[in-house]
Amino acid sequence: MFTFDQLAGFIAVAEELHFGRAAERLNMTQPPLSRQIQKLEKIVGAELLERDNRKVTLTSAGEAFLDEARRLMALAERAPVTARRIASGRSGVLRVGFTAASGFSILGPLLGELAGIIPDVDIDLQELVTGEQLSGLLTGELDLGLARPPFDSETFDSHLLYRESMVVAVPAGHPLTLLARDITAEDFKDEPLIMHSPTQARYFYDLVVRMLPIRHANVVHTVSQILTMVSLVAAGRGLAFVPHSATLLGIKDVEFLPLEAGRGEEVELHALWNRRITNPALARLLRDLEFAME
Amino acid sequence: MFTFDQLAGFIAVAEELHFGRAAERLNMTQPPLSRQIQKLEKIVGAELLERDNRKVTLTSAGEAFLDEARRLMALAERAPVTARRIASGRSGVLRVGFTAASGFSILGPLLGELAGIIPDVDIDLQELVTGEQLSGLLTGELDLGLARPPFDSETFDSHLLYRESMVVAVPAGHPLTLLARDITAEDFKDEPLIMHSPTQARYFYDLVVRMLPIRHANVVHTVSQILTMVSLVAAGRGLAFVPHSATLLGIKDVEFLPLEAGRGEEVELHALWNRRITNPALARLLRDLEFAME
DNA sequence: ATCATTTGATACCCGGAAGGCATCATGTTT
DNA sequence: AAACATGATGCCTTCCGGGTATCAAATGAT
Structure with missing residues (x-):
């Protein structure tokens, strides 16, 4: 040679x-x-x-x-330059996982913010449920997740992005929509309920279980994706508890009712990442965000 | 250095x-x-x-x-080869990039045609995805590409080679194969889908997203090579939308189903090249092709 | 015709870089 | 705790590449 x-x-x-x-x-x-x-x-x-x-x-x-x-x-002259750029986090790829629900609310603005901080970094988006994001972050297939608790704070660091209240999704024209007052647990007693998957959507599952004594008899489906839930509600299969941002989905034939004040616990969405950071672009992003927050 | x-x-x-x-x-x-x-x-x-x-x-x-x-x-390994070819009296080398899919359909006949027009030019073939072909054409590592839209028509000139329809690849024996009718978007509702990479295979990605209402939920893999997709289908990981020429791949344990008429959009394959032509062999080829088309 | 000039090739020498062997340092496994 | 695995270091030797001096061939001027 x-x-x-x-x-x-x-x-x-x-x-x-x-x-x-x-x-x-x-x-x-x-x-x-x-x-x-x-x-x-x-x-x-x-x-x-x-x-x-x-x-x-x-x-x-x-x-x-x-x-x-x-x-x-x-x-040959360009190669080291690109390598250095990536090492310094100024370019490269950031792999971001997000949940369907976050996709309809915070994802847009967040991407805008990312573009401001690390404009030369390509963002690789993947829609994944919380559990998949966690395993992705562990194996290194993902750099950043947008997901809900719980997760192990030993291995993951996180930043709270926002809280939102839970609402009840009901089929359009359902008797409950005619109620003049907010909904209470009593109102569901005999309603079929579309439930979150206890494995795939643990956070919502625990939350709903905490909110009202479940009557397993009425659970008609257990699903993991908010979108699927709302679609099932639209199809008249039952009611569902969903985060407020689900109202942005624009699904027909569904109405969203607020929960009785105090009962409507809030849910959180976190940005989270593996504490063992290997992607310089992520390191740079986090460093610049620290600055912005102070 | x-x-x-x-x-x-x-x-x-x-x-x-x-x-x-x-x-x-x-x-x-x-x-x-x-x-x-x-x-x-x-x-x-x-x-x-x-x-x-x-x-x-x-x-x-x-x-x-x-x-x-x-x-x-x-x-570095190719450079001396081309130099030797030219030194040995042949009039040049044309470097052609092609996608795996095109390799099983148009590539053979095309090579025959090239041999007729520029018989004394050696053809150097490389299998590359569209994105790689574009960057190769930009850097001059490639003279001619066989790829799919989109590409910047300011920098690239192109010629439509052919259109083909999309089909659905399913594992052999899958329930959908028993359907007596053509497939519709509804049939995928709960099927895991092997998706094209939005960066590497943008054309297919956009097309599939256009074809069926986004149901990101079911995307199990995002890959860039048609062959990989079909292999994953064969392995039972899900369904995939692929161009009709993928049926020529001869992969076991996969069946290809036509899409409902009208829904099955057609995909295009173009021959494309950098408008700033530096390779005389390419200039000759294009000139002679112009003649042939008139 | 001869000789100076130009320009690339060759001869020979020297210093530094790269490879090999032996060994070290550190973390893992039993 | 000892043996093992694995990458790093120290030291020696070889060889490659560059420098100086010189050659060889072709041109052109006197």
Whole structure:
């Protein structure tokens, strides 16, 4: 394999068409340059220059090789620059997981903010439930998650993004929508309930269980995605407790009713990340966010 | 400037993630390899590998640099070949990028056509996704691409080669294969979907998103190569939307189902090239093609 | 025709870089 | 705690690349 010095030498000679001047340009003397080119030609296996003891010309193979040589040099000069940019967090890829619910509320503004702080970093978005985000953060497939508690604060660091209240999704025209007052637990006694999955959406499940004594009899479905829940409500399969941002989904034939004051616990959405940060772009983001918060 | 040996050393270590094995592969001992990498890191100005006294991992800067290093090595290996070809009297080399999907349909006939128009030009084929082809065309590493929209028509000129319809790839014996009718969007409601990468395979991604109401919930993988998608389908990981030519891949345990008429949008394959043409062989090809089309 | 000039190639020498061997340092496993 | 695994370091030797001096061939002026 040839060396970069040989390429640089060849480029210089090809441009000057004169060994002496090329050598001067390269801050060396002519003899080693001559040998460099000879060696290069031997490695390439083709004559690149025609020496005619009075002038130097490029062969057609030499012209083609000059192209390649320039390309190689340009690439070789750029490579460390990009590597340094990534190491400093100024560019690269940030893999962000988000839950369906957050996608309809905070994700847009958050992306705008990210674009302000790390504009050269590509954001790779993946919609995942909290559990998937946690395992993604552990394996390093994900850099940042937008998810709900609980998660292990030993391994994950986090920042509270916002709280929102829970509301009840009911099919349009349902008797409860006619109530003049806020909803209470009593109102659900005989209503079929679409429940959160205790494994996939543990946070909501625990929350709802805490809010009202469940009557398992009435649980008609257990699902993990808010969107799915609301769709089922729209289809008249029952009621569901969903975070307020679900109202932004724009699903037809569903109404959202506020819960009795005090009973409507609030749910949280956190930005969270693995404490063992490996992605410089994330390190930079967090550092700049710290500054912004103080 | 670093040397090709350092690049080769880095690539070996990055692939083996083990200095000893990498050294063995390079027919050298471990100590000089360690120093080689250290020197390379010093030159690049960034940590490329994380040594943890038990295992070696790539930093994100290292990942990016690995990419560049591979490109450099590939380019460096190809350069002498093209030079020799030209020196041996053939009039040039045309470097053609193609997508895996096009490789199974149009590539064969196209090569025949090229051989008719520019018989003395060697064709250098590389399988690349659309995004890689575009960057290759920009840097001049590629002369001609066979790829799908979108691309910037300011910098690239193109010619539509053909259209084909999309089909659904399902694991053999899947319930949907028993359906007597064509598939509709409703049929996927609860099916895991193997999705195209929004960055690497933007065209397909946009198309599929357009075809069926976003149900991110069911996306199990995002991949960029059609072949990978079909393999994942074969492995029973889910369904996938692929162009009709994927049926030619001959992968076992996959069936392809047509989409409901009207819903199955057609996808396009274009031949495209950089408007700033530098390769005379490409100029000749295009000129002769113009003649043929008139 | 001869000789000075130009320009790339060759001969020879020297310093530094890269590889090999032996060994160290550190973390893991039994 | 001892053996093991694995990357880093120290030291020696070899070889490659650059420098100086010189050669070789072609040109052109007298």
